Amino acid sequence: MNRVQDVHEHSEELRAAARHLGRRRFLTATGAAAALAFATQLPVAGSAAAAELDGRRVSEEPFTLGVASGDPLPGSVLLWTRLAPRPFEPGGGLPAERVSVHWELARDERFTRTVRRGRATAHPEFSHAVHVEVEHLESDREFFYRFRVGDWTSPVGRTRTAPAPWARNAGLKLAAVSCQAYHDGYFTAYRHLAREDVDVVFHLGDYLYEYAVNATGGARAYTDRTLPAVFDRETLTLDDYRLRYGLYKSDPDLRAAHAAHPFVVTWDDHETENNYAGGTPENSVPPEEFLLRRAAAYRAYWEHQPLRTSQRPQGPDMRLYRRLRFGRLAQFDILDTRQYRSDQAYGDGWQVPGPESENPARTMTGAAQERWLLDGWRESRSRWNVLPQQVVFAERRDRAGADFKLSMDSWDGYPASRQRLLAGAEAAGVENLMVLTGDVHVGYGLDIKADFRDPASRTVGTEIVATSISSGKDGADRPSNYDKLMQANPHLRFFNGRRGYVTVALGEETARADFRTVPYVTTQGAPVTTAASFVTEAGDPGLTPA
Template sequence: MSSRISRRDLLAAGGAGAVALSFGGLFAGRAAALPRGAYPFVAGVASGEPAANSIVLWTRIALDALGRDAVKGQIPVTWELAQDEGMTRIVARGVQTATAADGHSVHVEVPNLKPGREYWYRFYAGGEASALGRTRTAPKPGQSPDSLRFCLASCSNWEAGYFTAYRRIADDDPWFVVHVGDYIYEGGPGTSGVRQHSNAEPTDLPAYRERHSQYNSDPDLLEMRRLFPLIPTPDDHEVENNYANLISQVDTEPDQDPKVFARRRKAAYQAYWEFMPLRLPQHPQGSGMQLYRELPMGDLANVVVADTRQYRTDQPYGDKSPADGPDMRDPKATLPGIAQEQWIVDRMGASKAKWNVLAQQVLMASHDVVPGAPKGYSTDQWDAYRASRQRVLTGIADRGTSNPVVLTGDIHQHYAADLLRDFDDPSSPIVGSELCGTSVTSGGDGSDAHEDLSENPWIKYNGKRRGYVRVTMDQRELRADFRTLSAVTTRAAPASTGASFTIQDGVRGLKA
């Protein structure tokens, strides 16, 4: 792919210039709210939520990298989608109004597209053109592509390192990118990182917008968003560390009051919506946001996206990990909420696809983190919600779900694990497998050490460096490459494969 096209490049290019000229009448007079000569597309472009016949195109009208120079009023934004990179075979175009209420974000759901093909797109406002974006629709229903590759990312902390993993994902040319959360971090500026957050810990909408704006100024992130459709779901740090539903983590902030935290979460969800290429059903309503959803990828795969923060019961034992005890087996405790548990089981079970992917946030495989005979588990992961895990895994198994594969982030390390029907009985059957991707940057460079997994024999691999997971599926097998960066505190590090596993169609369990 060509590198990002600057405004100057675009204006210098005859063909693209001709397109811009043809819209001259449209911008003239209607975009008066934009200062003359200002470039309104510093936030770049993105696409997301690939369906066989439609795609979401995204941009946000912003004049500076931190979004501090507030855009005022309603801005008409013209968009075009073409079959070719030269934007000569336009298949759809329209005008959408960017409003202050939605932070001047633009979410266009383009209908009537052809399945399984690339498209290019661009936005125009105030006489200026955005970068040229590329995207791809999902495979045709009832048909399977020969193969499908996607990448899994999570946990990109601005201060902990450079987002090189996003650049390496782009090098792999995936069909789409699944991001399972901690897309931003909410902490205030620190002193030990390679770069600093621009504002104090956000609690209101302007501050969350600035935080997202800053992350969205990273060139590697901009490039990944420009080139590949995104399938995002947030974890905790998009709002606040380890929150549970409307309960903040235990700290000294005013949001210990659930009413205060509800306002904070509403602001955070609104900012998340504004910066993500999501569909209208995901637009926040009240203090909530409908994030669990399903994306079919032809007959080859079905992607079920879950939300394990918004509906969960509070973490047991005051969220002081590691812990072990009866509260972690409370049948009333739930990680996705009872309604979403049932929805996950139903969607996974009803799917006719060969590979059934569940994209979610926290480690599902049991993970005793205390060495020796005593046991101890994270209070924030599925281990702390065992009855909930049991309902989901048993449901997936009993519904005869084809080849279940769980995608995970959150813990800043690579893990490859088999998911047992009953983790209290290590001889119980394998229901599916879990691919937990390490962080994009959180934790810094990491090390080449590997965890001793002898007390958790269903976990087959651990890696402590940063990176992402590359997943390739065809009719016969799924292959997961745990991609590893040599460093994130220096720029442009190369990626290598720390380990690879395959799953054969119809055979439960990872193969090294």
């Protein structure tokens, strides 16, 4: 048995143990493991809280974290909110009682043409979060929604359904975002994104960071408020992660973007812990203790995101990869490149590639997700096959010459896994492959080559890398390694280090990417500009300036 297989099988055993951790194990655990065991063994919704809180007794604004929608389907939308009058306190300021939440979906923002209404239960076991799946709707339609508890009414959100699978829709405009470290600056880019005319937003990971946030909000340097000491530590327990989501979602610009557009979310590492790989933690924490932390992180993630019931985690496992279609124009295969991957070769950083990183048994996706993706490509009849995922897919050498290094945390640390995907796309006849990426806090435009060792080899796809919302602070138009990377990677067409987001307009014949950036995030009020625009033609992959 090789090392990769051995680690994988050991991880499976630990996951099973974490799912079935009982009270006897909790009573014998110590320290952080005991706290995590307790945090992840909460009962299922409704089993422990028989009492119901009358909504009329909710005396403070409960919709402090706003509203959101996600994963649009042709006949269905997913609506989300969480009741948290005091989001900086454990439990959100509500007692451990169920709360009835009324919801409404309408054709217009004034709710004169209501099409659906109903009632959902906010359970304390799920931090009073609400996930409402509204079915039997018309396809390709805009809707507005809101929630009500007692005398309180939420902000109004806007969402939409996807076109029918057979629809020959002529256009779709998406936005891609990633990496929003609260302590690195303001979410100004979201304020601008809320005003963009886009159909859907893809969040590609690092929705929050596990690192401590001090009393002044880090680089935000608050002078008009003081954050509680509960944020000034790394997230470990379920309460820690819930509170951190409360801090992030208290940001008005993030709330505005969620209210304006449906989001499709996937995670990277910081929603749990930096650079973890499958069941392997970043540091020398016992694997069973890390899986308990992962269970807490995954549960809080589902509670605070516009995700459907089918994504609800089971202990330390959560099926996040999934497929969405927008008519005949686009198929989106949303990947999870963190939960199932082999441990990074030679450590987490930039290293000289070698036998360990090039081991054919290494995987970025896990075998089941890889089969699911290749099967989906074989069945696809879409014009564009888009792959929203986390880390840089194309090769990215740090310098020219024979002594280059590659990032072991990106697909460069898993080249056999990448090649299996490219071979599968070619076998399936995928002509218009587009990869959407986050993670690296810069904007890239890359051509995906059949053989990255040969710059003259065929271009087989396009990669669009969205810069961060705030991570990395203000950044620069030309980062310090700009010349080295541009010289070492001829397939790198664009490189910018400012904060912002990217929009992509998909059409029948072309796709256009606009890299939207702000000049600073450490103070508020930055304007947004388009740093560059590129197009790629259907049937002729590769980026050219617009």
